Amino acid sequence: xxxxxxxxxxxxxxxxxxxxxxxxxxxxxxxxxxxxxxxxxxxxxxxxxxxxxxxxxxxxxxxxxxxxxxxxxxxxxxxxxxxxxxxxxxxxxxxxxxxxxxxxxxxxxxxxxxxxxxxxxxxxxxxxxxxxxxxxxxxxxxxxxxxxxxxxxxxxxxxxxxxxxxxxxxxxxxxxxxxxxxxxxxxxxxxxxxx
Amino acid sequence: xxxxxxxxxxxxxxxxxxxxxxxxxxxxxxxxxxxxxxxxxxxxxxxxxxxxxxxxxxxxxxxxxxxxxxxxxxxxxxxxxxxxxxxxxxxxxxxxxxxxxxxxxxxxxxxxxxxxxxxxxxxxxxxxxxxxxxxxxxxxxxxxxxxxxxxxxxxxxxxxxxxxxxxxxxxxxxxxxxxxxxxxxxxxxxxxxxxxxxxxxxxxxxxxxxxxxxxxxxxxxxxxxxxxxxxxxxxxxxxxxxxxxxxxxxxxxxxxxxxxxxxxxxxxxxxxxxxxxxxxxxxxxxxxxxxxxxxxxxxxxxxxxxxxxxxxxxxxxxxxxxxxxxxxxxxxxxxxxxxxxxxxxxxxxxxxxxxxxxxxxxxxxxxxxxxxxxxxxxxxxxxxxxxxxxxxxxxxxxxxxxxxxxxxxxxxxxxxxxxxxxxxxxxxxxxxxxxxxxxxxxxxxxxxxxxxxxxxxxxxxxxxxxxxxxxxxxxxxxxxxxxxxxxxxxxxxxxxxxxxxxxxxxxxxxxxxxxxxxxxxxxxxxxxxxxxxxxxxxxxxxxxxxxxxxxxxxxxxxxxxxxxxxxxxxxxxxxxxxxxxxxxxxxxxxxxxxxxxxxxxxxxxxxxxxxxxxxxxxxxxxxxxxxxxxxxxxxxxxxxxxxxxxxxxxxxxxxxxxxxxxxxxxxxxxxxxxxxxxxxxxxxxxxxxxxxxxxxxxxxxxxxxxxxxxxxxxxxxxxxxxxxxxxxxxxxxxxxxxxxxxxxxxxxxxxxxx
Numbered sequence: 001x002x003x004x005x006x007x008x009x010x011x012x013x014x015x016x017x018x019x020x021x022x023x024x025x026x027x028x029x030x031x032x033x034x035x036x037x038x039x040x041x042x043x044x045x046x047x048x049x050x051x052x053x054x055x056x057x058x059x060x061x062x063x064x065x066x067x068x069x070x071x072x073x074x075x076x077x078x079x080x081x082x083x084x085x086x087x088x089x090x091x092x093x094x095x096x097x098x099x100x101x102x103x104x105x106x107x108x109x110x111x112x113x114x115x116x117x118x119x120x121x122x123x124x125x126x127x128x129x130x131x132x133x134x135x136x137x138x139x140x141x142x143x144x145x146x147x148x149x150x151x152x153x154x155x156x157x158x159x160x161x162x163x164x165x166x167x168x169x170x171x172x173x174x175x176x177x178x179x180x181x182x183x184x185x186x187x188x189x190x191x192x193x194x195x
Numbered sequence: 196x197x198x199x200x201x202x203x204x205x206x207x208x209x210x211x212x213x214x215x216x217x218x219x220x221x222x223x224x225x226x227x228x229x230x231x232x233x234x235x236x237x238x239x240x241x242x243x244x245x246x247x248x249x250x251x252x253x254x255x256x257x258x259x260x261x262x263x264x265x266x267x268x269x270x271x272x273x274x275x276x277x278x279x280x281x282x283x284x285x286x287x288x289x290x291x292x293x294x295x296x297x298x299x300x301x302x303x304x305x306x307x308x309x310x311x312x313x314x315x316x317x318x319x320x321x322x323x324x325x326x327x328x329x330x331x332x333x334x335x336x337x338x339x340x341x342x343x344x345x346x347x348x349x350x351x352x353x354x355x356x357x358x359x360x361x362x363x364x365x366x367x368x369x370x371x372x373x374x375x376x377x378x379x380x381x382x383x384x385x386x387x388x389x390x391x392x393x394x395x396x397x398x399x400x401x402x403x404x405x406x407x408x409x410x411x412x413x414x415x416x417x418x419x420x421x422x423x424x425x426x427x428x429x430x431x432x433x434x435x436x437x438x439x440x441x442x443x444x445x446x447x448x449x450x451x452x453x454x455x456x457x458x459x460x461x462x463x464x465x466x467x468x469x470x471x472x473x474x475x476x477x478x479x480x481x482x483x484x485x486x487x488x489x490x491x492x493x494x495x496x497x498x499x500x501x502x503x504x505x506x507x508x509x510x511x512x513x514x515x516x517x518x519x520x521x522x523x524x525x526x527x528x529x530x531x532x533x534x535x536x537x538x539x540x541x542x543x544x545x546x547x548x549x550x551x552x553x554x555x556x557x558x559x560x561x562x563x564x565x566x567x568x569x570x571x572x573x574x575x576x577x578x579x580x581x582x583x584x585x586x587x588x589x590x591x592x593x594x595x596x597x598x599x600x601x602x603x604x605x606x607x608x609x610x611x612x613x614x615x616x617x618x619x620x621x622x623x624x625x626x627x628x629x630x631x632x633x634x635x636x637x638x639x640x641x642x643x644x645x646x647x648x649x650x651x652x653x654x655x656x657x658x659x660x661x662x663x664x665x666x667x668x669x670x671x672x673x674x675x676x677x678x679x680x681x682x683x684x685x686x687x688x689x690x691x692x693x694x695x696x697x698x699x700x701x702x703x704x705x706x707x708x709x710x711x712x713x714x715x716x717x718x719x720x721x722x723x724x725x726x727x728x729x730x731x732x733x734x735x736x737x738x739x740x741x742x743x744x745x746x747x748x749x750x751x752x753x754x755x756x757x758x759x760x761x762x763x764x765x766x767x768x769x770x771x772x773x774x775x776x777x778x779x780x781x782x783x784x785x786x787x788x789x790x791x792x793x794x795x796x797x798x799x800x801x802x803x804x805x806x807x808x809x810x811x812x813x814x815x816x817x818x819x820x821x822x823x824x825x826x827x828x829x830x831x832x833x834x835x836x837x838x839x840x841x842x843x844x845x846x847x848x849x850x851x852x853x854x855x856x857x858x859x860x861x862x863x864x865x866x867x868x869x870x871x872x873x874x875x876x877x878x879x880x881x882x883x884x885x886x887x888x889x890x891x892x893x894x895x896x897x898x899x900x901x902x903x904x905x906x907x908x909x910x911x912x913x914x915x916x917x918x919x920x921x922x923x924x925x926x927x928x929x930x931x932x933x934x935x936x937x938x939x940x941x942x943x944x945x946x947x948x949x
Contacts, residue, residue: 030658031331032315032703039266043226082236089238094231094277122269124228124276143238 054136059128061165063111071161075101077153088142092127095119130166131157138194149184227274232700235262235279243698244287244760246681247301248674249814251364252432253681253691254301255290255760258698259283265702281305281675281699286434291687291763293434300808301434303819308673308702310816312890313656315703318668324646325663327888334706337669338714344623344650345379346720354380356622358609360629360661362813363388365682367694368709370592371727371734372627375712378723383603384627389634389811389882389901392431393914394556398565401780402504403578405586410685411550413439414446415582418540418547419454420486421464422479422568423555428463428826429805430552432686440467453544455537457482458554460802460837460879461872463826472537473874476800476918477788478527479555480564482534483571484508484785485523488515489538496542496574504573507566509784517785546582547575554802557918558788561909566783588690588765589772590682592738605913606631607906610644619647626653627708628671632660633886634811636904636915637861654708657816659889670705672697677707678731690771691763692742694735694756707731743767783911791905792859792921799842801858801922802879803900809883815893816886824937825881828868832935834884834897835868838924839875843867851930856880858922860905863898866934878924897933 042048050057080097081090099119102112133139158169181188245256263280284305288295317337322328348356359376361369363386373383392408400406408431426436443452456468457479465471474482491498491514498511505511520531541547551568577583613619635641645664653665656673680694709731716723728734742752745764749755752762805811808820824831836854848854854867856878865880873879885899907919
């Protein structure tokens with residue numbers, strides 16, 4: 001710790017500090033105002049550190065959602081991931097989307113009763129994202145043009161008909177994207193994805 | 196220990212690696228997520244119209260709305276919910292005022308909604324007045340409390356004991372507030388703006404019969420002579436001016452409009468001019484008449500061309516014999532040959548137009564200066580002609596039979612009335628967006644006057660010096676969460692009304708201020724009669740219903756307003772605000788400007804000016820504006836005094852040294868910025884910093900220059916002459932590190948030292 005303090009001192013802690021003098025600082029927080037430094041985006045120290053280093057651990061999903069059952073019953077992907085054909089983000093469904101069907105279907109199953117109870121309490125499912133890029137990658141992926149070009153969902157997301165909760169079993173690195181773009185004569189300009 | 200970004204990253208890189216390896220699990224799972232109130236397609240942006248509320252220009256906005264997670268508390272549980280949130284503001288491309296453009300202040304307006312110090316629910320004072328301690332209170336209790344106070348006033352027959360202070364600027368919202376006050380029996384709203392334009396409005400009323408700010412047809416002008424008007428930075432409708440200025444300079448092949456700026460401190464606008472003419476403060480009108488003298492004497496125009504505007508200036512009919520260039524040189528300090536040259540250019544390069552605003556009007560002879568420039572415009576025939584001055588037709592916002600509110604008093608008269616007796620004549624004060632404690636000169640004693648008021652309720656979204664005195668706070672929605680409207684006074688040739696619905700749901704437990712007033716009007720023991728509209732929306736709809744449809748593809752005026760955020764077109768005859776018939780008056784003679792303070796003891800003119808970032812200080816709470824480098828000094832997050840290099844050398848003041856500026860009324864300290872763009876006998880300070888209480892970003896940052904202003908007023912109109920104070924300056928200490936410059940200064944110094 002001593003070394004660290006000495007190091008910090010030597011790199012120039014004579015610093016830009018725009019805060020006003022403490023004697024005249026603002027009044028205490030008012031009722032109803034947010035306090036503290038954590039946000040819903042980064043609620044813990046671990047989340048802050050992970051975010052800083054661009055680590056994106058796959059979290060546990062709130063329920064063991066059976067993708068396989070839904071696909072077997074011919075529920076199309078875009079029924080629940082409703083933004084996929086129209087915009088950049090496919091979207092993770094809210095419990096309201098589940099209840100469109102499950103108000104009537106399979107109401108005797110414990111998992112359905114569990115999410116119905118959740119909805120009745122005004123609570124939503126806190127899905128954990130499986131795919132996606134960290135900010136530092138400077139990648140802006142857009143689903144819609146890929147769907148228009150009829151790229152199969154499974155190309156990038158694996159065969160979901162064999163999975164319950166989604167697994168990250170395709171590594172979406174730059175090589176993967178560029179290979180497919182080359183094969184399909186899609187543009188490989190930097191600015192296609194990095195803008 | 197404080198730490199800069201670079202060292203933070205270095206330290207974190209060492210300590211963080213191990214922490215990252217150890218950290219596992221998924222913190223998001225600890226969150227509670229609530230069911231959203233609306234269906235939102237993720238990742239897809241929707242652009243919705245709105246209106247910028249930060250100044251009176253009334254620019255149209257288009258707002259990018261997308262999905263976002265918001266932290267909320269429901270039934271005592273903290274969690275997140277997906278909302279459709281406003282993410283970016285841009286200018287509305289077809290709006291007649293801003294034409295798709297938006298200034299830096301407008302861009303920052305998004306921070307009003309998401310400000311961490313925004314008031315999220317009704318509050319009741321728990322500490323002493325001004326210490327900022329409040330308890331939560333429900334809307335029902337809060338409204339009952341306010342209604343109880345108003346009922347008590349009505350029961351005592353003292354309806355005049357209700358006062359409301361607001362910012363000036365025409366809108367339906369203001370019209371609704373005035374109707375409430377009128378029907379309750381209270382006097383009209385008291386408005387005060389430090390850098391207000393009342394002198395110019397009155398001068399235009401006298402010269403041209405239109406008591407309003409002019410619109411300059413810059414795209415068609417070829418010569419622009421500006422007397423102190425910071426029209427590209429802060430004055431009137433800066434975005435409209437900037438768009439017009441671009442066309443004035445570069446919009447016509449082979450034609451580059453010529454621009455001359457007359458002022459004693461170089462503004463952002465002056466820095467753009469072809470020619471910058473420093474002039475002795477308060478003598479701008481004399482210079483204008485010197486130019487008119489040359490034009491008339493050289494027979495380029497005849498004096499009679501100026502018509503009524505000319506007749507208002509003493510000596511006009513006689514050819515202005517007292518204003519020969521040599522005589523004008525003695526008064527204004529501008530070289531006689533230069534006056535002659537500018538005059539000939541001005542007369543020869545048509546269309547030519549002159550404008551006046553800012554410091555020249557803030558002297559004791561401000562009205563004379565304005566009338567002189569008006570006469571110069573009339574002389575060259577630039578009023579109502581392409582490339583000249585226009586007056587935008589104004590919508591009459593007061594509905595028929597609404598009953599005019601009793602005339603409002605001025606802020607200074609209100610304050611002195613409250614201080615005069617043992618008991619304040621104002622028993623209940625409502626504060627709507629104004630902060631008169633910060634923006635009024637100390638000699639008016641507005642703070643003491645407000646302290647005497649038994650009950651104060653504020654509709655503010657932030658605690659500032661004035662709202663911090665309130666006993667009850669009923670926070671307004673942000674402009675993105677409610678209906679918003681403005682009636683631009685200038686900036687376009689055609690009449691326009693900006694009206695737009697909410698672009699997102701309210702984030703907090705706030706309510707739209709006009710709706711709260713309407714609710715109060717119904718809850719009173721003796722509800723106001725005739726009843727007011729049910730809601731602000733209904734009032735807007737009723738008002739818009741009368742306007743003709745100008746874009747058939749968008750439907751009627753109301754539908755058009757909702758689709759694009761404004762209505763514009765030709766106003767039917769009955770709907771225009773009547774042009775004020777000018778009171779007949781004799782010619783105004785030249786008077787020398789008077790200054791507060793002895794010239795020996797206080798040798799410098801003090802020039803406060805609206806900050807390009809904060810205007811009069813009402814925007815100092817927005818961090819983007821705090822960190823925006825000032826266009827001329829590159830200073831950010833700070834306050835400063837501008838001093839001429841010769842003066843600084845004489846007084847032994849170096850760049851960044853702390854300087855004390857003292858007048859007979861107060862003193863402030865701030866770091867010096869030595870700049871050649873200011874006359875040697877003038878010191879200037881931007882207004883905006885120095886808030887005692889105004890969120891974490893503005894509180895305690897510098898000192899308020901309004902604190903040295905003398906309560907001098909313009910002789911005829913009674914407007915505050917904010918440029919008429921004399922000050923002394925003394926070096927008070929070494930640089931204290933509070934002046935932060937973007938270019939040079941501390942950053943380069945630190946890099947150099949390494």
